[in-house]
Amino acid sequence: MIVTVTYNPAVDQTIQFDEQMAPDRVMRAEDAQFDAGGKGINAAQLLTAMDRPCVATGLLGGFTGTFIRETLQDDGVETAFVDVDGTTRLNTTAIAAAEEYKLNQAGPTVGESVVDSLLEQVRAQSPDRVLVGGSLPPGLSPDAIDRIAAGGDWETIVDTGGDILRELDAQYGLCKPNRAELGDATGADVSTVEGCADAAEAFRERGFDRVLASLGADGAVLVGDAGRLYAEALDIDVVDTVGAGDALLSGVLSAWEAGADDETALQTGVAVSSQVVQRAGTAVPDLSDIETLRDNVTVRRL
Ligand SMILES: Nc1ncnc2c1ncn2[C@@H]1O[C@H](COP(=O)(O)OP(=O)(O)O)[C@@H](O)[C@H]1O
Numbered sequence: 001m002i003v004t005v006t007y008n009p010a011v012d013q014t015i016q017f018d019e020q021m022a023p024d025r026v027m028r029a030e031d032a033q034f035d036a037g038g039k040g041i042n043a044a045q046l047l048t049a050m051d052r053p054c055v056a057t058g059l060l061g062g063f064t065g066t067f068i069r070e071t072l073q074d075d076g077v078e079t080a081f082v083d084v085d086g087t088t089r090l091n092t093t094a095i096a097a098a099e100e101y102k103l104n105q106a107g108p109t110v111g112e113s114v115v116d117s118l119l120e121q122v123r124a125q126s127p128d129r130v131l132v133g134g135s136l137p138p139g140l141s142p143d144a145i146d147r148i149a150a151g152g153d154w155e156t157i158v159d160t161g162g163d164i165l166r167e168l169d170a171q172y173g174l175c176k177p178n179r180a181e182l183g184d185a186t187g188a189d190v191s192t193v194e195g196c197a198d199a200a201e202a203f204r205e206r207g208f209d210r211v212l213a214s215l216g217a218d219g220a221v222l223v224g225d226a227g228r229l230y231a232e233a234l235d236i237d238v239v240d241t242v243g244a245g246d247a248l249l250s251g252v253l254s255a256w257e258a259g260a261d262d263e264t265a266l267q268t269g270v271a272v273s274s275q276v277v278q279r280a281g282t283a284v285p286d287l288s289d290i291e292t293l294r295d296n297v298t299v300r301r302l
């Protein structure tokens with residue numbers, strides 16, 4: 001069973017324009033939507049859609065927090081959130097004439113005592129795996145993630161920025177940087193797939209049993225004791241890439257929860273992310289056919 005921890009959830013606002021962004025004028029949108037977001041929350045929605053037992057925890061506050069709580073309830077996602085005084089952030093993705101602008105807020109300031117409250121919620125679920133996903137709100141340091149990892153007898157998976165990854169000290173089952181985050185975390189040349197695999201391999205020594213590097217349109221690399229696996233991305237029509245990394249990671253975790261090997265897990269991850277990027281925002285796609293769709297993904301050893 002998986003518990004996801006999102007220290008800094010967000011309502012994701014996705015706005016679509018037919019024309020390019022331009023300053024000093026009113027841009028009129030063709031379409032807009034709100035989704036419950038933040039990395040652990042997206043993962044919990046996707047895992048639930050794939051019938052994997054999962055509980056979403058994290059910090060919520062204000063009217064945006066209420067929206068996320070209600071959305072997850074409607075989606076049948078089990079939750080155990082901790083209330084905070086501030087207002088959960090609202091992140092905006094503007095898609096304008098095929099260009100993507102991601103505008104993320106910092107989130108409400110919180111006190112360090114929230115880590116104890118969250119640990120209590122996590123322990124109460126007795127999970128096998130804990131996913132800590134996303135940025136940290138003002139008031140928390142990377143130690144808040146290390147404390148979750150060291151707080152119980154579970155495998156911890158972490159999906160956060162390269163600057164935070166570099167500062168973690170605990171032992172982790174997996175981290176999931178994207179290409180830029182892998183570059184930030186390691187300082188290595190990540191311009192080629194092989195360069196990414198080398199950087200991921202070297203980064204394992206910093207306390208990560210496996211590294212899953214997502215490479216956007218170039219696919220993904222999974223490096224661990226079973227070797228270096230590379231999956232090409234599928235050739236698909238992308239609407240936007242918000243939630244792509246969360247989807248890749250959810251597919252991998254879902255497959256591992258079902259007892260699959262790393263190769264099948266990577267195929268599943270790429271298949272789930274392909275479904276998500278073909279839809280606007282972080283809305284949950286139909287994943288009932290994912291075990292068939294994953295056969296379209298080719299994995300090879302590097
Ligand atoms: N342009 C694209 N075409 C096809 N698949 C994509 C594209 N962008 C992302 N993906 C899929 O989503 C996964 C995660 O994408 P990425 O952009 O690296 O994640 P993140 O959201 O963490 O930055 C990729 O490994 C790939 O499978």
Ligand SMILES: O=P(O)(O)OC[C@H]1O[C@](O)(COP(=O)(O)O)[C@@H](O)[C@@H]1O
Pocket residue numbers: 008010011012036037038039040042091104133134135136161241242243244245246247282
């Ligand atoms: O916590 P961060 O790094 O600001 O990211 C939060 C944003 O990332 C998302 O979780 C999407 O993440 P990915 O595109 O990396 O999968 C959004 O739902 C959310 O608004």
